[in-house]
Amino acid sequence: MNPRRRRQVVTTVFDGRTHHVALCRGERDGLPVFGWGEAPSTLLTRSQLREVGLRPNGQDPLALLVFRHVKPYARETVAELFSVERAAAKRPPVPGQLDRAMEARRTCVDCSEVQDYCVPTSTRQCWACFEGEHAGRVEVAA
Ligand SMILES: [Zn+2]
Structure with missing residues (x-):
């Protein structure tokens, strides 16, 4: 095995509409763990959902996002990923x-x-x- 390649395993994530086959970095608490930019595009963190006016809507997280802050300590952060398909609008109807x-x-x-x-x-x-x-x-x- 090429030691320069990060260890990755194949996982499937169902976002409520589509089954995504993706490479993840293993599992934590039974959830697939993705690096920054590696998760299926329909999975967003709580704050990413908020940015587009959505909220998790009571759903359980489907995966975890692990990334390091560039500043100040480069500490590892784990964020829960939720499905956009199952999210609800935060704002009242237009x-x-x-x-x-x-x-x-x-x-x-x-x-x-x-x-x-x-x-x-x-x-x-x-x-x-x-x-x-x-x-x-x-x-x-x-
Ligand atoms: Zn009438």
Whole structure:
């Protein structure tokens, strides 16, 4: 074996969507250990997730990232790696998404008109359509 080559073993990591076959540096606590820049691109540390507006979302770490800080002590650091696929957005939904969802809740299933109030989830009808449909019955009951 070439002594200049770092000892590496083949591992598979499932990120929730894709099985990645990658070379790692062994295992620690049952998790594959990657060097800096060696982990599959869909695995990010907690702080890397934060940088792109995501959070781990309660998932268990899939792997470990081992690297050395350049300054000040060159000490070894171990960071947990999480799947981007299983991460959740840290920020609330963008306004456009929210508007569309609200518009759907204000749209009557009968006349397809967007009302200025949320239509009842039981009927999904605006009051005008609801009353029109039930007027006959109300008169009979009265
Ligand atoms: Zn209506």
